[in-house]
Amino acid sequence: MTTTTTQPNPAATAATAATAATAATAATEAILADVLDGGHRGVVVDSPPGAGKTTLVVSAAQRIAATGRRLMIVAQTNAQVDDLVDRLATAAPDLPIGRLHSSDPHPYDPVLDDHEHVRPSSSLSDLAGLPVTVSTAAKWAYVKSADLDERWPQAIVDEAYQMRSDALLAVGGLFERALFVGDPGQLDPFSVVGADQWAGLSYDPSTSAVTTLLAHNPDLPQHRLPVSWRLPASAAPLVSEAFYPYTPFRAGTGPDDRHLSFTTPPADTPADHAVDEAAASGWALLELPEAVTPRTDPEAIAAVADVVRRLLDREGETRSERGGPTPLTADRIAVGTAHRDQAAAVRAALATREVEGVTVDTANRLQGREYDVTVILHPLSGRPDATAFHLETGRLCVLTSRHRHACIVVSRAGIPALLDAHPSTEPVRLGAPVKFPDGWEANQAVLAHLARHTVR
Template sequence: MTRRSPVDAAAVAASQAVTADVLAVARAGRERVSLVDSPPGAGKSTLVRAVAAGLARDGRQIPIVSQTNEQADDLVRDLSSDLTGTHHSVGRLHNSSTYEPPDDLRAEPRIALSSDIAALQECSVIVAPAKKWAFIDSGQHSWPLGIIDEAYQMRGGDALAEVAELFDSLLAVGDPGQLSPFTTGDESLIRGIERSPLASAANVLLNSHPNAYQRMLPVSWRLAPQAAELVSRAFYSAQFRAGTTAGARRLQFSQLGNEDPLDRVLGHAADSGWGLLELPQAYMPVDDADAVQALAELVCRALTAQGRCRDEHDRIYGLDEGRIAVGVTHTAQKRRVRAVLDQMLSERGFLPGAVVVDTANRLQGRQFELVFAWHPLSGRHDTSSFHIEAGRLCVLLSRHRQACVLVTRAGLEAQLEAHPQPEPLWLGERQLAVDGWEANLSVLEQLAEHRIAA
């Protein structure tokens, strides 16, 4: 019997077609603004690199605007590899006082590092964070096309405005389901104004260029079919699918019992890709001790149960500490989980600190085999706009390749029904394509069959 292909050939073709179209549009140079939306793990960075490398081979110099130094470094590494065997080099423009280039970038002869744009003029591609590009004088330096990576994470009111004059046209790429720019201050004075500083660069570009060329990458290569279906339905107005076929990946625990809810939710998640551990309903402080204990114990159970992963290429590897993450909402939760988990890991002979524990904001762009997520609304009395935001829950539920376990207090449905509109609508403000209240209800509805009471 012939085994079914682990990779969906139609998905491969659909993804390649979008990349080819975007590259053709960039080459033609007729569009002032192009926007490509990308669901989680759809190959956004691969698209950026493909367009940049393709145009570089045409003899053009391509600037890329990232949002962080880490993103810039990753792009430079991958672009250098993509251009192996060619005469093209990659430039990394950086701050002279606060940035220390990683050793591997220093050692690569195809990578040029400098704080001076003039020193990188022979490079085919130049990569830098937006904050560094903002210091380049548009009167002395400009380019026909600039690429913005993570356009939904970039603020449009200041960060975009500071770099836009450098480029005659822009190709912006990003994930509309990710977290939007936000502030901890009082934003009431700027809500609803045209080109609010809190609007994402992607939304500002669409507001100013409503006829912009738009495409969406149609396939997630990170999320398995059961994960792509839930995330797509709950968080995206345009649907996408998984690039792998059902059963192409597998997570198995050889030493997992079935004695309590934690064992059962782990086993269920390994089999189905999802688990919902529901603690008893209660209003709790932000660092709910029972939720902290459950998350830390789940991580330790997963490690001691000797998990093994199989991917779509039939590679088999152990579920070690570096392949597991815990996602939370607040830094107070992060600190508390970190402290309790590290003590448990040390007691069980594992390396403290090896398991990633971080907020949704910091987990954007990362992926793991197994993720334990603390629901933003767990234990709360109300549904504030911060905690109900669709992007926050979307990030937490879309970092995994094998399985995700969501931990929460019971009563979320009643909590949402009691607070159907957490904040007023603002005239003149572009409304989000996906409503956070509806997204949360969709997730709970889809996870109902995966619910296990603690």
């Protein structure tokens, strides 16, 4: 028996893509007009998962460089910096770009050496005069405005919602104007130091750069990208409703534009039933019996590993607006967890099943990445309580928004009852921005949808 699907309708696919592209282009042009010609010192752009943040940054960088303004780009990790430089150098091969890096051994991706006009250096003086210079916020913080002949006329801050406000304070004196681009639905900035003493203050260093920026500059132009090119039509409505109720977005493809199918017939196992449900609808919840378990629940870990093994054994194929059929290989599958010990347990379980090449990581480290199929261990699975960490909206948003075709959730039963029994007990502080939707609402919305795709 072979799992089959209907073929995409080329005319319908083209019409859907054209409508989405028109909306995305209009939004991008409005953003660039504010950046290039507006009188504000900052422009904020909210972007849902897979809406083309990097594409916008690359396009804005090219347009700014074309005006003759020197540009500094701030990203949050070295991987983000290297990806940006590679993308920008590919799009504009004749544009000189500086990659400011640390003095560590192997401080940047060697792929940058393939670009003739990319100049890497640990010293800013070596990059003087280049039209574009890119580095992490941590590296830029070592540059002192007092040591500069003049500030950069323009900056772009990428993944601005992942940047703490104290990091923005450290670099804010280096530039005159800035474009801030990021995803408000992702995880809040991470801090190893408690920040309760600043809660509710407009300069709380633990809040995101955008939150603090808007608290002090409420009149700055705010834009949003309206189309997700990653999430399929089966996922975009749920993710938009559950995590972005006030900034809704749509999928860039229609319901018939992407297909996941398998050439090997299923076995009569829960893992196979979950795989088939996900292939048909884009979602599946593989639900284990209700129980309070250790964090590295052996049965749940085994179930995650079994699903991944069956995805590979059944020789999956994907078809999309990019073409196909394309084999569903291990590098196009990811497993997401809430904790590092859970990820380690999944890796060990996959190793016993002779599975290699599948990405297994926490939500924090999966941010910004994209796969064809994701398998996630629900953060509240098997828990006796619902803590603020496990209820954090951004954690579930990241886990459920990495896929292009299907997402399979593995969880113990009983989470809705757990949520009802443990309403939020976080203190409400005057002046602190209230995040909507909260984790309770987001979890209930996702679980209500998954209830229609449950395999027990």
